[in-house]
Amino acid sequence: MNASVSTAEAPARGRRTPRASGDERERAILATAERLLGQGSLSEISVEDLAKGAGISRPTFYFYFPSKDAVVLTLVDRMVEEAAVNRASGIAKLAEEPRAGLRLALQASFEVFGSRRAVTLAAAELRATNAEARALWSGVMEGWIADASAVIEAERARGAAPPGLPARDLATALIQMNERAHYATFAGEQPALAEDRLLDVLVDIWMRAIYGADAPA
Amino acid sequence: MNASVSTAEAPARGRRTPRASGDERERAILATAERLLGQGSLSEISVEDLAKGAGISRPTFYFYFPSKDAVVLTLVDRMVEEAAVNRASGIAKLAEEPRAGLRLALQASFEVFGSRRAVTLAAAELRATNAEARALWSGVMEGWIADASAVIEAERARGAAPPGLPARDLATALIQMNERAHYATFAGEQPALAEDRLLDVLVDIWMRAIYGADAPA
DNA sequence: CCAGCGTATCAACACAGTGTCGAGAAAGCC
DNA sequence: GGCTTTCTCGACACTGTGTTGATACGCTGG
Numbered sequence A, B: 001m002n003a004s005v006s007t008a009e010a011p012a013r014g015r016r017t018p019r020a021s022g023d024e025r026e027r028a029i030l031a032t033a034e035r036l037l038g039q040g041s042l043s044e045i046s047v048e049d050l051a052k053g054a055g056i057s058r059p060t061f062y063f064y065f066p067s068k069d070a071v072v073l074t075l076v077d078r079m080v081e082e083a084a085v086n087r088a089s090g091i092a093k094l095a096e097e098p099r100a101g102l103r104l105a106l107q108a109s110f111e112v113f114g115s116r117r118a119v120t121l122a123a124a125e126l127r128a129t130n131a132e133a134r135a136l137w138s139g140v141m142e143g144w145i146a147d148a149s150a151v152i153e154a155e156r157a158r159g160a161a162p163p164g165l166p167a168r169d170l171a172t173a174l175i176q177m178n179e180r181a182h183y184a185t186f187a188g189e190q191p192a193l194a195e196d197r198l199l200d201v202l203v204d205i206w207m208r209a210i211y212g213a214d215a216p217a
Numbered sequence C: 001c002c003a004g005c006g007t008a009t010c011a012a013c014a015c016a017g018t019g020t021c022g023a024g025a026a027a028g029c030c
Numbered sequence D: 001g002g003c004t005t006t007c008t009c010g011a012c013a014c015t016g017t018g019t020t021g022a023t024a025c026g027c028t029g030g
Helices: A022-039 A047-053 A058-064 A068-093 A098-115 A117-127 A131-157 A167-186 A198-211 B022-039 B047-053 B058-064 B068-086 B088-093 B098-115 B117-127 B131-157 B167-186 B198-211
Strands: none
Touching (some): A022 A047, A022 A058, A022 A068, A022 A117, A068 A098, A098 A167, A131 A167, A131 A198, A167 A198, A167 B167, B022 B117, B047 B068, B068 B088, B068 B131, B088 B098, B117 B131, B131 B167
8 A cells, every 4th residue: 555655754743852741732733724724825824823823932833843844744744644544445446346446546535635625735835845745745646656557457467458558657647637636626726627526537537548448540 | 729818918027117228137037037947946046046147136126027926927928828829730630630639739738848847847836826827827727628628529529539528527637637747747756757758648548538438347 | 418307226124934042931750 | 849851932143025215327308
């Protein structure tokens, strides 16, 4: 499954020493961040805002987190972990019921990221300026692509899918499509797919790209 | 074709009064911006840097442009216009030679945006924080999607493509895929498609999504 | 040939935000 | 009750943005 990326190897993105009661403050900061992100974009939120929201002064904020970015990264980390857990079931089902299994697999991400839009959008915004955010997200994408490649190869091996593009290339483009389409929809971009159409559209394209034969001249 | 979006209705994004010799300075600023963007990301460049690069002081910069963002927007505007011009030919060819025509159409964007990566990447970065950049890019996407929808519908009407997803939904997801895949490749993201594979992969998925029949159970 | 007006320039300022330092309060614990 | 560790914040230093007001520059018409 997805693997590494997470808090595992870098345990304390948050406060300097993970102990005692300041715990509560840390949670207050994270909660404030998520709340404020629901109202405005990341760049509109200052460290001052986060501190005030958590009932502390700005310097005290820095006792708990090294920067605003670190707060968001923590939030994203957790969300990503949540998403990784959910996704396994759909993939398992894929061999018997391709379309339904695929839909289930895609739905897992859709739901986790969709239910915490504020964090999802902040993650995307952060990626533009923060290398750690880029690395974190790269890892997520890599996990998805690896899974999708494996599925495509398995389906080809058992004769359910015809040969075609290298599995990894195909998986890469499809995962990228998913990411972008989700983002556009969640961000309310115009144009974008309607929220209740998103999965249908993506699943259909995946099915054709994986199971469809090479097209006519 | 693509339509509006461009400098047409908002003629002077640049200096306050479009006259005389300060013209040279304006060009110097734009050139400096493009040069510096080749070295580092937008957020690493300050107005000071742009001014210095153009041989003027920071306040003087503000005589020519209202902000750093406006400079980049001007650069992007021009690139977008360039891209719009190129694309027509491929679409025309599409009816006789679907695969070749499609490839040609996609290639047009690939080449324009690929040949000015610095600006392309800056545009993407800007979108994260700047509403005008988002609007500009939305317009570009909208144009592409409209064109792609029209093509899909035409191909279905003449019986070359089977029915399937609503043309606009399909077009939206495919264009989003293209955008994201191009960006990842140009930005050197990991994972991403290799530059010399990008078009082949995208064209193949487009072909299957448009011309392939609905997939098996 | 110089008065006068737009064009162009910049030093100095006001502001908003980040991150740090060092002095101190409060909370454990021996 | 002293010592240590955790926690807190006022005050500071710094970076970057955008504005203001004074001034110089160059042309054009009287």
